[in-house]
Every structure is written in structure tokens, then in C-alpha cells.
Amino acid sequence: MKMSVDKALRFEGVPQEFEISVPAPVSDFAEDDISFAGDVVLHGSMTGIGENVALDGVLTATLLSPCARCLEEAKYDMKVPFEELFVRQPDPDHPDAYLYEGKEVDVTELTVANIAMNLPMQFLCKEDCAGLCPMCGQNLNLGTCKCDPALERSAFSALKALLDVKDDKEV
Numbered sequence: 469m470k471m472s473v474d475k476a477l478r479f480e481g482v483p484q485e486f487e488i489s490v491p492a493p494v495s496d497f498a499e500d501d502i503s504f505a506g507d508v509v510l511h512g513s514m515t516g517i518g519e520n521v522a523l524d525g526v527l528t529a530t531l532l533s534p535c536a537r538c539l540e541e542a543k544y545d546m547k548v549p550f551e552e553l554f555v556r557q558p559d560p561d562h563p564d565a566y567l568y569e570g571k572e573v574d575v576t577e578l579t580v581a582n583i584a585m586n587l588p589m590q591f592l593c594k595e596d597c598a599g600l601c602p603m604c605g606q607n608l609n610l611g612t613c614k615c616d617p618a619l620e621r622s623a624f625s626a627l628k629a630l631l632d633v634k635d636d637k638e639v
């Protein structure tokens with residue numbers, strides 16, 4: 469997604485406000501089982517520094533992924549502050565800077581990088597999600613099951629549950 473930095477270059481040193489909607493980078497996070505509700509929005513200010521352009525802003529996105537405990541869809545509202553620099557020539561003083569040419573910068577890469585660096589440790593549908601019964605698979609948020617909690621902890625019953633599932637599949 470390209471964004472014009474013409475104004476920032478013309479009015480060097482004067483921060484220019486920007487807001488841009490970037491299509492959700494769905495394929496970059498498909499392996500992590502993460503999808504998005506809507507676009508990713510970047511807003512903040514851009515400042516021309518000589519030939520370079522500094523972006524200072526906040527990234528907001530809504531991520532969706534199965535809850536780590538119950539597998540129902542869990543939503544994560546991400547809000548990440550970022551500071552990035554775009555340069556015309558590779559600059560050893562700024563090894564993390566992005567390259568650009570002309571009067572536009574491409575914000576796709578920084579969008580993906582900032583999301584990837586700020587993913588939650590795990591997605592939860594709610595803080596106190598009760599998860600699934602390890603024996604029968606009942607979603608314990610929706611009600612309890614009849615399984616004996618003492619048996620749940622035995623390795624034998626876990627194995628038996630696995631075999632039961634396997635049998636079901638073979639029928």
C-alpha cells in the first residue's frame with residue numbers, strides 16, 4: 469500500500485498528519501491461523517528530514533483466531549505505536565530503515581512487521597475461558613459435562629479418549 473509523502477518532503481521538518489487503511493495482510497498470518505476483521509489502519513504524522521521521511525504513528529487492527537482453550541473465535545484489538553524511517557539510499561546509521569523512491573512510501577512491509585512483533589502470546593475468547601473438557605470435548609463455558617474430574621487427569625483416560633475418536637473416524 470503506497471502513501472504519498474510529497475507534502476512532508478516539500479515542507480521539510482513540519483509534521484504532516486496522515487491516516488491510511490491498509491488491506492489486512494491475510495496471507496502473511498494464515499499459517500498462524502490469524503485472520504482480520506477489516507483493514508489495518510495507520511495514523512500519525514510524517515516528517516521530511518532532508519531526503520528521508522520519518523513516520524510516527526499508531527497501528528490499529530482487529531485480529532481473529534481460535535481461542536487457545538475452547539477454539540471458539542477470539543478477537544484481539546491491537547494498538548501499536550510505531551516509528552519508522554524511509555530513506556532513499558541504504559544508510560548504515562539506520563539499518564532498520566525502509567527504502568523508497570519517488571514521492572511515495574510503501575507501508576505494507578512495516579504493517580506486517582509491526583503486527584508480527586506484537587502478536588499476543590495466545591488468543592483467548594475471554595480472560596477466564598473455561599476451555600474444553602479433555603475427555604468429552606464439551607465447551608465448559610456453555611455448561612459442565614458429566615465426566616469425572618479425577619479421571620480426566622489419568623493418562624489412561626486421555627489415551628482412551630484418543631482411541632475413541634479414532635474409532636469414530638474409522639466407522
Ligand SMILES: [Zn+2]
Nearest residue numbers: 535538593597
Ligand atoms: Zn475460549
Ligand SMILES: [Zn+2]
Nearest residue numbers: 601604613615
Ligand atoms: Zn467431559
